[in-house]
Amino acid sequence: MDIFYVVGHKNPDTDSVCSAIALSDYLSKCSTKTNSDEKYEPAIQGEINEETKCALNKFGVETPLILTDATNKKVILVDHNNKMQTLDNIEKAEKIVRVLDHHPINFSYQEQIEFLTMPVGSTATIIAQMYFKENINIDKKIAGLLLSAILSDTVVFKSPTTTDIDKIMAKKLEKIADISNFEVFGLELKKAKASLKNKTPCQIIDADFKEFNMNGCKVGIGQLEVVDFEDFYAIKEQVSSQMKKMKQDKNYTLVLLVFTDILREGSEFLTAGDVDAVKKAFNISTIDGIFLKGMMSRKKQVAPLLENYYNKNQNNKN
Ligand SMILES: [Mn+2]
Structure with missing residues (x-):
């Protein structure tokens, strides 16, 4: 069986972690549809922050495994496409299979790969669109994580990176995730992250x-x-x-x-x-x-x- 590690950037934030989990779920569901024997494993490059912890706890999702080295692995990069922010020894990866991101493009690769970026507020926004477009079922947990990631990256729609697509996706996800007021939920997430107390x-x-x-x-x-x-x-x-x-x-x-x-x-x-x-x-x-x-x-x-x-x-x- 082929294992693909789906991983976000170093110093993972909520979008990186939740997008890795959601894209793994999305690709697993796609591969079940086509009966292919592929396993998608979400991974993170380091400890998660308080905000991400809050989101994972709220929707009852486990923290992904930690992966820091790409040697001999098949990897899918989410929420970054910059060598400075990716896995160690990325040049020794068996293959970078695809990239899904919303940052400026800073990437080159010798092989043909799937590379998708969109100028939207979060990587999660792109993944949410993929679910809806391909009619892949989004369960409550995944919807909650995608919503958390959109709210986190757009700073509850206050960041100038926010687009209408982010808002439309958040509205759709809010219903599935059973969140009554996403602005209140967004601030709850931000407050979890914002505390500077007890930190070195x-x-x-x-x-x-x-x-x-x-x-x-x-x-x-x-x-x-x-x-x-x-x-x-x-x-x-x-x-x-x-x-x-x-x-x-x-x-x-x-x-x-x-x-x-x-x-x-x-x-x-x-x-x-x-x-x-x-x-x-x-x-x-x-x-x-x-x-x-x-x-x-x-x-x-x-x-x-x-x-x-x-x-x-x-x-x-x-
Ligand atoms: Mn992001």
């Missing part, structure tokens, strides 16, 4: 951290949703010095943490390293204490602005 600076930085190669510069961008900014001010200094240490130890050009206030709909930054890049990319004269109204999305706002800056400024790498 490392845990705060790592919670939702992604690495990028921007024109040869190693850039790490983390994002946290904060309900009470007082909690953020209380830990700011400690987190800041940990970020500086991390920049040195792991040789980053820039480490940027985005603290997003979902109620005020904007963010504050903490940086270590190339401060100049941040000032120029976001057109601000200072970083400390500046609240950037409307800045909600790493994917659509923070990363592209920085990438654009580094593409124009090849020198100045350290």
